[in-house]
Amino acid sequence: MRKLVFAISALALVTSAAFADPIADRQALMKANGKAMKELTGIVKGEAAFDAAIVLAALNRLSEDAGKMDPATLWPAGSETGGDTTSAPKIWEDPAGFQAAIDKFKSDADAAVAAAPADVDGLKAQMGVVGSNCGGCHETFRIKKG
Numbered sequence: 415m416r417k418l419v420f421a422i423s424a425l426a427l428v429t430s431a432a433f434a435d436p437i438a439d440r441q442a443l444m445k446a447n448g449k450a451m452k453e454l455t456g457i458v459k460g461e462a463a464f465d466a467a468i469v470l471a472a473l474n475r476l477s478e479d480a481g482k483m484d485p486a487t488l489w490p491a492g493s494e495t496g497g498d499t500t501s502a503p504k505i506w507e508d509p510a511g512f513q514a515a516i517d518k519f520k521s522d523a524d525a526a527v528a529a530a531p532a533d534v535d536g537l538k539a540q541m542g543v544v545g546s547n548c549g550g551c552h553e554t555f556r557i558k559k560g
């Protein structure tokens with residue numbers, strides 16, 4: 415019986431280790447950011463009709479994603495390499511700068527949610543502010559591929 419319990423707990427350990435993959439987790443979070451941005455820029459470009467509820471939901475997702483960007487969980491020491499990460503070494507060299515970039519993204523996304531746009535022009539203005547965080551952080555903290 416004790417052997418069985420041990421086998422089961424060892425299995426649980428292996429399983430949880432397989433799920434604790436910070437590189438996959440942070441990339442999944444970024445993909446969600448990309449999806450929300452794509453939805454919003456599609457509306458700005460006139461590819462989709464302006465719908466205040468859809469816009470607010472996408473802005474909310476960006477704000478929630480920003481809130482999930484915890485460096486200790488998603489960019490822990492030891493996850494600098496492995497997988498096909500494009501996270502730059504600068505994240506671990508300048509943790510305060512990286513945290514500041516996350517905080518700015520979060521506060522810009524929160525501000526956009528608080529002042530939910532009523533029309534395309536309002537959304538356009540907000541996208542300029544919120545969207546600048548994506549490229550701004552990538553410029554410094556992400557390795558360009560290719």
Ligand code: HEC
Binds near residue numbers: 444451
């Ligand atoms: C505070 C920094 C920061 C902000 C803000 C940020 N990103 Fe990223 N992003 C990163 C880092 C670091 C990576 C590399 C992740 C990895 O591969 O380890 C990344 C990767 C990505 C990827 C590629 C994911 C993959 O599957 O490899 C996409 C897409 C992306 N970001 C979209 C966005 C969008 C859209 C926004 C703005 C709404 C945004 N990001 C805001 C830091 C940031």
